[in-house]
Amino acid sequence: MAYVALYRAYRPQKFCDVVGQQHIIKTLQNAIKLNKVAHAYLFCGPRGTGKTTLAKIMAKALNCVHGPSIEPCDECEICQGIQKGTIADVVEIDAASNNGADDIRALRDSVKYMPAVGKYKVYIIDEVHMLSNAAFNALLKTLEEPPKHVIFILATTEPYKLPSTILSRCQRFDFQSLAIEDILKRLKIVAEAENIHMTEEAFNQIASSAEGGMRDALSLFDQTISFSIHDEITLEDVLAVSGNVSYKELLKILDACLEGNGTEALKLVDAILKEGKEVPRVINDMIIFLRDVLLFKSNAILDDRLEFHAQEFIDFAKKISKTVIYDWLNHLNETNNTMRFSNQKRAYLELAILKMSDIKLNEEANLLERIEQLEHTIHMLSMTKAEAPKPQPIEVNIPTREEIKQMQAEPISEDPVEEPKIEAPKPQPIVTSNEVQVEEIEEILNSASKSRKVRLQAIWKQIGLEYSGMFVAQILVAGEIVAVNENKLIVVLNDLGFCNRLMRYENYQKIMEIFETFNANITDYICLPKGIWNKIKADYASKYSQENPVVHLEKIKIGVLKRKEPEQVENKDEQYEQLCELIEKEKIEISED
C-alpha cells in the first residue's frame, strides 16, 4: 500500500477533531443549527491552518445522512464518500491549476442540477485568488443568484487579490495561525497513534518551526521520522531536518554578544555554519529568539514551551535590556534586507554579530575598525571591478597623490575577512581632517531652546518609526538630543564611528531631507560621542549661571570630523577626482540601506 503522508492520514474528519479556529467552528455549527447557512463562504488565512479541512467537514455536516447536523457522523456512505471524493455533490476545484473561465462555466452549468444523493451541492474552490478575470466574472454570475441547494466555500491565502464584487457576496472567516500548544496537542495524538517516541524538546521544536501551520508541522514530523535512526526522536534529529538552530546555540551566541565577546560569538557562528545551517535561517532564528525574549520580558509569553523554563533562558532574559534587544533586532532586520541579493551572506552575518557585540564595547576602537573593514569587505567582494581602493579608517588625513597611486597599484586582498589589514591607508576626500571645534558647540549651547528640544524629541520618535529601514536614520534616532537652538542641533551617540558616519556629506543630505519632511527647521547638526559630551557638559554646568548665561568652554579636542561639502574640496587633480567619485559611489551604496 502506498505511503500516505501524515498530514493526509491525520486530516480531521469531524469538527471535534480540529484544533484551533474554534470561533469559526462555533459560528458554522450555529448556522447549521439555526438553519442559517450562507450560500457563499470565504475562508482566508495562512496555509496549513485548516481552511479546506473545515470546508470538507462542513460539506459532510450538511450532507450527512443524519444531517444537516452540527457534527457529521463520519460513518454513513455520504460522509465516507465525501472523504474519498466519490460523491458528485461535493466538488473540489483547485483554482491554482484550473484558472480558466471554462472550468467555472462548466461549474455554472452544473450548478442548476439538484444534488444527486445529498441535500446540498457544495463547491469548494481552493486558492480562489488564482482564478482569471474571466473566471471571476463567470463565478460572480453564479454567486449573484445561487440556487438554494448550492453552497460555495472559497478558500484563499491572499484575500486582497479577490475582486470586491466577490468579497461582498461571501461570509468571510479569517483563519488564525495555530498556537504552538494546539500544534503540540495534535502532534502528540498522531505520535501516539503511530507509536512513535519523541523527546519533549523535539516535539517543541517541530511545533515552533511550523510557524502556525499544522500541515508544515506534520510534514516536518514525517520527514524527521524517516530521518531518525534512533528509537526515540531527538531534538538534534528535528534540527537536522528543519535546518533551524537550537535555542541553546542561539543563546550561547547572543550571550557572547551581550558580554561584548565578538570573537567568541563569531566562533560559535562558524561552528553552526559548518554544520550546514544557512545564514538566512540563522538570522531568522535569532530574530524569533529575540522576539521571544522580548515577549518573556513583557510577561506576554502565551505558550508554555520548555525553552522558556530553562534557567539559562531566564538568566539571559533578565540580563539583556529591551533597548539592546530593539537595537539588535534593527541590526538583524537590516542584515536580512541588505544581504538578500548578495552572495556574501556570511560576511553580512558576521558584521551583524560584531555590531551586536559592539554595544557594550563601543569605546573599543579596534572592534570599530573591524566593523568598518567588514563593511568595506562586503562591498569589495561584491564589486566586479578589479581595481578599487583599500579599506580605510575614518580618522586620517587626506593622503598625498603618491599615496593614492600606490594604493591603486595594490591588488585587493583575496580574503580580507580572515586577514584584516588594519594598517591600510585611505583617502577621505569629502570629510577632511578638520574637526568640529568647541566654538561651534558653544554657540549652540548658548542659544539653546528648551521648547525646540521638546519638539525635536517628538519628531525623533516619528523618524524612528517611519524610517525603520534606513540605517543612518536609525543611528541618528538612537542618539540623544542634548541641545537645539534656532536651527542647529547637537546629538550625542554612543560611539565615535557612528558620529563620523553621520557627519559624512551624503548622510547629512539624507538626514536633512528627513528633517524637511517633518518641517523640523534644522539646517545643521553636530554629533558627539558620549565621552566628549560628558566632559563638555560638566564644563558648561560649572560655568553657567543666571548672571553669566553665555559660557566659554574649555578648548578640548573633539575628535569628530567636520562635514565638508563636495564642492569645497580644493584639489582638482583629475585622477584624484576620479578616485573621489569612486569612493563616494561606494560609500553611498554601502549606506543605502
Ligand SMILES: [Zn+2]
Ligand atoms: Zn454521515
